[in-house]
Every structure is written in C-alpha cells, then in structure tokens.
Amino acid sequence: MIWHLSRVSRVVSNASPLIHLSMVGYLNVLERLFDNVIIPAEVLREVCSAKDTPDSIVISSAVDKGWICTKNVVSGDTVLLAKSSGIDIGEAAAILLAKEERALLLIDDKMGRSAAEILGVKCLGTVGVLLQALSDSLLDFNESVGILDRMIDSGFRLDSKVYRLAMRVAKELKKN
Numbered sequence: 001m002i003w004h005l006s007r008v009s010r011v012v013s014n015a016s017p018l019i020h021l022s023m024v025g026y027l028n029v030l031e032r033l034f035d036n037v038i039i040p041a042e043v044l045r046e047v048c049s050a051k052d053t054p055d056s057i058v059i060s061s062a063v064d065k066g067w068i069c070t071k072n073v074v075s076g077d078t079v080l081l082a083k084s085s086g087i088d089i090g091e092a093a094a095i096l097l098a099k100e101e102r103a104l105l106l107i108d109d110k111m112g113r114s115a116a117e118i119l120g121v122k123c124l125g126t127v128g129v130l131l132q133a134l135s136d137s138l139l140d141f142n143e144s145v146g147i148l149d150r151m152i153d154s155g156f157r158l159d160s161k162v163y164r165l166a167m168r169v170a171k172e173l174k175k176n
Contacts, residue, residue, distance in 0.1 A: 009035040012098035013106040015046045015090050017126040018068075020108075022055040024150040029133050030106075031067045038069050038101060040093035042078070073097050085115035095121055108156075126151070127158065127166045134173050141174040 011034045018039070021027045030037050039047075044063065048056045062068040073096045082092035091112040098105035098121045105116050108125045116123050124132070130148055133139040139147070148166065152158055 008104045010103040011106050012038045012103045014094040015043050016108040017106040018047050018059050019055050020151045020156045022058040023154050026147050032138050040097045042090045042093040044070050046090040087112045
C-alpha cells in the first residue's frame with residue numbers, strides 16, 4: 001500500500017485538526033501542505049473561545065497572518081444538518097463550506113465524516129494529514145510518529161486499529 005494524496009490546493013478544516021496540531025506545535029504542517037486553509041466562522045469561534053490557551057493563540061495568529069481564512073457558509077442549513085446528523089454546529093458548517101468550495105474536508109469525528117461523505121464531501125483526518133506530510137517529505141518518520149504520540153498524550157482520541165494502520169503506512173512510506 002502506497003500512500004499519496006494527489007496535490008490538493010484548498011481544504012476546509014473542522015476544529016479538531018487545528019486544535020490537536022496546534023497543541024503539539026505543528027499547525028504549520030497545514031500551511032506547508034495546502035495552499036488555502038479555510039474555516040467557517042463557527043469553527044473560528046469554537047477554537048478561539050478560550051482566548052488564553054496556547055492552541056487558540058496559535059490558531060488566532062494563523063488567521064491574523066492570513067494563511068487560515070474564514071468564510072461564512074452561503075448555502076445550506078447548518079442547524080438542520082447538525083440536528084439531523086447528531087454533530088455540532090462547527091462540524092456542520094465545515095461540511096457545508098467544504099461542499100460549497102469543492103474542497104477536501106479535514107475532520108476527525110466519525111459522525112461528521114459520515115455526514116460529509118453522504119453529501120459527497122471527501123474527508124481526511126489529522127492522522128491522514130501527518131501521513132501526507134510524511135509522504136511529501138515535510139516530516140520524517142520519527143517526527144510524524146512523535147507528533148501522533150504527543151497528540152494522543154494530549155487528548156487526541158484514536159482507535160488502536162487506526163493507530164496500528166497509521167504505523168504500518170508510515171513504515172512503508174519510510175522505506176520509499
């Protein structure tokens with residue numbers, strides 16, 4: 001199995017990838033991987049509601065620098081999607097914005113991914129972001145594994161099967 005995502009220039013991100021990558025000091029991986037990182041206003045409110053946390057400061061700084069852009073959802077009913085799918089407003093807004101922008105959606109939540117896929121939105125989780133960064137030689141093997149382990153230590157929830165699969169893919173990428 002060879003891992004490679006064709007070059008994606010624009011992504012819409014939900015809160016989780018932003019929070020967990022910033023908590024371990026690697027939010028800039030998104031800037032290095034993608035030309036445009038877009039978040040809906042609802043996600044900005046969610047990630048920056050606690051203004052004094054290190055992750056919210058890092059994310060706010062990325063928005064201020066302009067490499068993370070905020071956009072409002074134009075079409076679709078965010079509240080209806082959230083209620084009908086059992087997801088939060090930020091996830092619903094990210095899904096609808098990714099659909100509008102025809103962009104890849106960065107999202108970790110299983111229910112959110114399911115809702116996105118039903119609407120035809122392609123998804124990539126934070127683990128996939130790290131694997132892509134490894135594939136593109138933006139991170140080396142030890143760095144990518146270390147980031148993932150630190151994310152888990154800081155509260156990132158990951159099924160053990162997914163972890164083992166990610167390690168297997170990372171080892172294959174290390175060989176190439």
